[in-house]
Amino acid sequence: MKIPLCKPSIDEKELNLIKKSIKTGWLTHGPENVKFESNFNKLINSKYSISMNSCTSALECAIKCLEKKGEIIVPSFTWVSSANAIINTGCKPVFVDIDPITRNIDSKRIEKLISKSTIAIMVVHFAGLPCEMNKILKICKKYKLHLIEDSAETLGASFRGRYTGSFGIGCFSFFPTKNITTTEGGMLTLSNKKMYNKAKKLIAHGITKSKKDAWKRIALLPGHNYRLPNHLAALGNSQLKKLQKFNKKRLNLANKYTQHFLKFSNLILVPKVPKNFTHVFQMYTIRVLKGLRNNFVYYLNNKGISASVHFDPPLHQQKIYSKYRRGNLKSTNILSKQIATLPIYPDMKKKEIEYIIKTVSKWYRKNK
């Protein structure tokens, strides 16, 4: 049996929606985007949302909206985009360690890294679990820092009833592996009107129309083309309606894995969902102990299961980012050698998850 790591759920109705949308003649940002943004606002309880071509673009826009340059504290245990957005906007990442249980930013380690140059904290909600936002908000308030949430991996999850992306400036991804997909795509969420107006300009070349002459465009700032086309926003609208169903299926699959793997705790540690948190399992990640992680992943791969690793190496171990290392990243170093990702997607069939559980159990019996 061949089982992919992730599989987007796009049905025939949605393919027809895309076709219908293209036939309207709106091939770039259009009415579907307006709907998508309004639906997104309602979903996460945000004031403003801007649909974009990727989360990476959203992260860059978020930083540019701060209108200052300096250091941004960010976990090293993340996808390259988090740090790239910081560097590409003329800022400097400062890597912070994670909590090995939640795999999210360790709030106890943030304050030591704050300097005169710090302008923001970028949290990364890893694999579907929100960060401990109460503690992070307190630090932001105390030191007057901006908060950016890289919520690429977490759409629809909440901390104490509040959705990720609504605490600070939220950045979401609709890449095919994420909780919903628009093929490529992303969303920026904001509560500040001035920032919203700036971001709207940034995503569409930084221009505005002249009030007098219809043909005239006035360049206000050096912008980008970060727009999401109308037909992909149409797909996003349909996907958004299915988000609860998708996330429920992910949660059921995760519970099934956890229920079976709990008894393997001398070799495999399952993800924990702390009280007051909801988890949307964009990924199901386990910790494989005793230096057996690579052996585990290769074993599954050889059995046709596309298990993978997120993230090894962590960013501070990559040559191009190593100069941004400051302080102790012990948990990141340990976890990156233990973490393994198992397939999870809403359309996973019963026989597929059973095969994965059976294969993992066989591996356990061989190695315990």
Ligand SMILES: Cc1ncc(COP(=O)(O)O)c(C=O)c1O
């Ligand atoms: C934590 C994190 N940030 C950013 C991104 C980038 O998202 P996109 O591919 O939409 O730019 C990803 C995607 O993999 C991610 O996992």
